[in-house]
Amino acid sequence: MEAYSNLVVLFVVMATWCSMTSSDDIRLPVPCTDLVPLDLLKEAVPTLDHIPPGVSVVYVASSHAHAFQFTTEANRLEFKANKIFKRCEYFPEEFSIFIVLKHTQRRKRQECLFSLVDDRTNKIIISVKLTKVAIVFQYDDKTFRFKTNIFSGDKWHTLGFSMAGDTVVMTTDCRNRRQRQVRRAFPEFLPMTNTSFIIGGCKRKRTIFQGYLKDLILVPGADAVAKVCPPKRHRRMDNTVTTFPHAYEQSPFWPQRVQCSWSDVGNLAFDVYSDKVKVCVNGIWKEVNIQTGKKKLDYFEAYHDVQTPAASIDVEVFTLPGEGLFAVFAGQAGEGDSALFKWVENQFTFYQKLETEAAQSWCHFTIKNQFFLAVANYGSSPDQASNSTVYRWHKKRKKFKSYQTFVTWTARDFEYFKIDGQHYLAVANHAQGDNTMVDSVIYKWDFSQRNFTEFQSIMTVGAYDWTHFVVNDFHFIAIANAFNGLTTLIDSVIYFWQNDRFVQFQTMETNGATDWEFFSIDGDHFLAVANAYNYGPQNYKDVDTFYTNSTIYKLNRQKRVFEKFQIVPTYSAIDWEYVRVGGDHFLVVSNAQNGGEGEELASVVYRWQGLDRFVPVHRLKTLPSADWETFTQGEDVYLIYANAKESTSQIIKAKFT
Structure with a gap:
């Protein structure tokens, strides 16, 4: 059991990522924003x-x-x-x-x-x-x-x-x-x-x-x-609207036409030859630069330090309508409460203390205009059950208050999702004492009782993370299994929603898995697993246990199965975070340990490059990071991570060319 105890010490600073949506939306692939007019x-x-x-x-x-x-x-x-x-x-x-x-x-x-x-x-x-x-x-x-x-x-x-x-x-x-x-x-x-x-x-x-x-x-x-219309001083009272011809028009007049008459001022036109929307300003048809989200990421820079009460192993960023942007950090095991921050004057400032017990992850969700936060508590000891808590936002007091508790065993993660108008909350129970084969539970919202009730139990093995995703209106949920008491090289499982229950869909061999990340690129669907630890007969010499290969899987539509797509060398990978900037797709991996002999601790940013697959393009020399989240404010894109060893977490800002 000594090996298992060591794993508990290691994994206690590892967090899973909680993928959240509002009550009306389910987390799905990032929407398409790179279409042309x-x-x-x-x-x-x-x-x-x-x-x-x-x-x-x-x-x-x-x-x-x-x-x-x-x-x-x-x-x-x-x-x-x-x-x-x-x-x-x-x-x-x-x-x-x-x-x-x-x-x-x-x-x-x-x-x-x-x-x-x-x-x-x-x-x-x-x-x-x-x-x-x-x-x-x-x-x-x-x-x-x-x-x-x-x-x-x-x-x-x-x-x-x-x-x-x-x-x-x-x-x-x-x-x-x-x-x-x-x-x-x-x-x-x-x-x-x-x-x-x-x-x-x-x-x-x-x-x-x-x-x-x-x-x-x-x-x-x-x-x-608003972007295509000219300033007010250029607008005239004439309502005549001029448009460029369609592609099938053969008139030689339009391709050469650059000027417009006074009667065209303030009017819009769509030029099919250049696929541009144009506006008549001061006698000239001018192209309009309509921003459709296309940006080119140049580099990342440190933006702001967030001082938390203690080291944190998870961060959840969310928005409350009418209240603003918030971030909640999961306090490290044995160091007390968690902290909620609010975005004020372009930085996160402390807002509220939330009582937790070795918090592992947070989830935000909404049910009928009520806003909730769920925290997975590890507890004081793996030999004892603990209470994990759902908090509800009090609209008058503008604070989160304890709403419902669940009996859990070394809980690692909560995952919220919605299917056919029903709300669900899944908890990943890691272990009961030395036994890592325990039931993780899916709860269902009871509208009459206004709370969650137990819906389905699923046997898991040292579970760390639930991730829900949807492909063509079909619902899936994946569990990251980390350790069976003998080895970290075990199967993680994807379940499929069928006849109002989850049934097994596919298994994948993982190595100390701590996180799943689902995303889509150009109609293709991917799953990335973060493998954190290599222990067991496959590594009988117990050498370089933090070095693992994390895997990206791609859905084969014909075979209806996820297949290995790319192997990514990682060093105690704790979290994957998918980020889309304009037409570019990125994956950020959190490496919790130093990346080999003499190398500094760094998280790595990979960019999707088509036939070249995911290619490393940035190394972020960060403090020990356990979880990454991304958020935007206006046109600015930020990454925030939780520091697993110290009370200083960081916000990193993306810079564009």
Whole structure:
């Protein structure tokens, strides 16, 4: 049992990462933010041979461009969403829609201009509808009406919708801006499988829009409408809207046209030759730089030290709506309470002390507008059960208060997830005394009792981490098993949700596993495991026990199994953290021990480089780190880590070229 005791001492400073989401969202692959502006009309009608009955192309002499005319007999323009979402499975969380149109309908009935539809249920996901006095923007079951009088005359107009966070903004003719607050933010991960774009109509009915449509542009990015509109001093009262021609137009006039007339000032245009949105400013069509999240990471720099009451082995960063950004640190075993910090004036300042007992990890989650924190407590001794606690945010006192406790055994991790509207919380129990084969428990939220009740027990072996993830609407949960009493070279397990239970899906051989990290790149799904310790018959000489190979697995869709994709040499790896910056993908590994003879302690940043797979690009000379998290403030990207040996944790800021 001496070897096991040594492992307990080692693992007590190792934390698992708790992957969290809000009650409305499940942690999924990072959404796609590197799409370019998309001309939906061009995708719907690539050539003039594909125009459906009732839709015709007319030439607009005033702007030297073609437009589509929709009549009462028109059929819809429709195409599958995967035509443009080829390597990206999710609709951008932040986006803008530009529409250039002339409305001719004078009746009071509602007309559907544009929609995104679920092919399986025929349900509208996103739509833009018109009435005589209003423009209606809808997503899911949320409807926003913007009153307007722009359709009172027979003129061309530009409409712009921007969705970002809890705000939807409509802009008409670059002058009138209306904003609505959203109770429920736009889905962060909206899958595009089995969906279709419909132009000129909604659902599977004939088109009901009547008028002329020049452009329908989808632009990923927050409030791109505001970015493309010129400053107020350049705006004129003329409402004429000029657009560049579609790719199929053969007129030689437009490719050479750079200047615009006074009547074009303040108007938007989409140049299909350069795939750029342009605006007429001072007589010249100027390209607009719409930021869609594309940044190039140059290096990292130390930003701010966070002084914690004691050494910490886990940090969880989360946001409370209306309150701000917070970070909670798990106090090291035997050194008392944990500490909650709040982001104030660009740094984390101490906010609240939370009572814990050798805290190992924190999880934040939301249930029906109630905010919770769950802490996994190791306890005072592996021979005794301990209480792990769920705290709830008290809105009036603006503090977290103890809400519910669970009896746990050397708990290492809590993982929250949501399936079919039900809320679950899984605890990883590490060991009972010397016995590492113990039940870890999944709890389910009971809406009538307003607390968690035991739902399912799963036998685990020296468990360290639960990680929940979703692939094509199928739910999985992976356990990191670390030690069976004889060796660290054992199987970790992935479970699959089937018939309202988790059943075994796949096993992987791991070596002292402490963390799983799930992420997606260009439609491919990956799992990375952090292997921390090499002890047992496979290392009978007990040499260099901290040196391990951590593994990145990739999902083989045909075989329906995760396969070894890349081996990464690590030195007591404790945590993987996936970070996306613009179009670049990064993995940060926390190495808890010195990386070999004479090498300084360092965490390593790997960048995805396609055929070259993940390549090390940065070595971060940090203090002993046990857990990494990433967060953003505005356009700034930060990494924060918990210091496992001292009371000084750090924030690192990313610098971009």
